């Protein structure tokens with residue numbers, strides 16, 4: 001089968017490889033759509049040496065959707081059938097450690113241990129491939145009216161949902177979403193669905209305009225001081241929940257300065273280097289700072305919410321390419337060219 005394999009750091013190649021064997025609690029899926037994630041390029045660039053990936057070669061891709069074509073020995077007992085349309089996510093916990101048993105399997109205590117833990121497209125072969133064999137713990141069924149391309153975005157959408165849930169958002173609270181990339185824009189839809197009052201979003205350009213189109217109050221961080229804007233709009237109180245999706249020192253510090261006393265910053269951003277934060281203020285104002293990793297148990301509910309916002313979410317998928325055109329796909333995505341947002345690769349070509 002065709003697959004995009006990272007053969008060494010900075011060396012992604014379209015290769016012919018074996019179709020993977022299906023394990024007993026796994027399913028073999030024909031991959032229809034794989035969405036490019038910012039993390040893919042970080043892995044290619046060797047941002048996390050020895051961590052993502054642990055070794056080469058590895059097939060990348062972790063935001064995907066497809067169709068079950070073969071069942072592992074036990075998979076039918078859990079209700080899976082050949083022909084099921086599914087969305088997949090990256091993480092699978094070991095299922096047996098304390099954190100996994102408490103439902104927090106994205107912080108599995110056996111993270112990265114060979115044979116008992118998988119993370120597709122990071123340390124386990126992923127979905128830029130015609131086929132992927134995955135644990136049934138890492139997939140959920142998708143409704144008939146949801147396209148494969150949108151289903152491939154359910155990994156990041158369910159990550160945004162986890163970030164918002166970690167913040168403890170209550171109905172009627174004002175929020176700031178820092179960053180108007182895909183995660184920020186997904187968060188607008190989710191925060192609205194979860195009853196946020198005013199949703200401010202910081203960003204710039206066409207992505208920020210998209211946020212406004214989705215109903216958020218846009219703040220162009222290149223023209224306005226985000227902290228001043230929020231303080232003015234909230235009579236100096238700040239917002240109760242901040243969702244930090246920029247991964248920049250500026251964004252993280254802004255988050256610390258716009259959050260209300262007793263409020264919460266929930267972050268999914270992974271800055272390249274650690275950044276300084278005003279810890280004295282965090283202590284004195286009892287600010288909760290929540291790291292938020294991936295999507296433990298949010299995928300099925302994220303699919304239900306997404307199914308009510310199909311048009312808005314589809315409009316964020318700006319480019320679709322065959323797997324042969326992967327270099328063009330990555331350059332458009334990485335360069336944010338042509339107002340690109342989510343860029344999808346089709347390992348099995350385009351559906352009829």
Ligand SMILES: [Zn+2]
Nearest residue numbers: 037039063156
């Ligand atoms: Zn991703």
Ligand SMILES: [Zn+2]
Nearest residue numbers: 094097100108
């Ligand atoms: Zn575990």
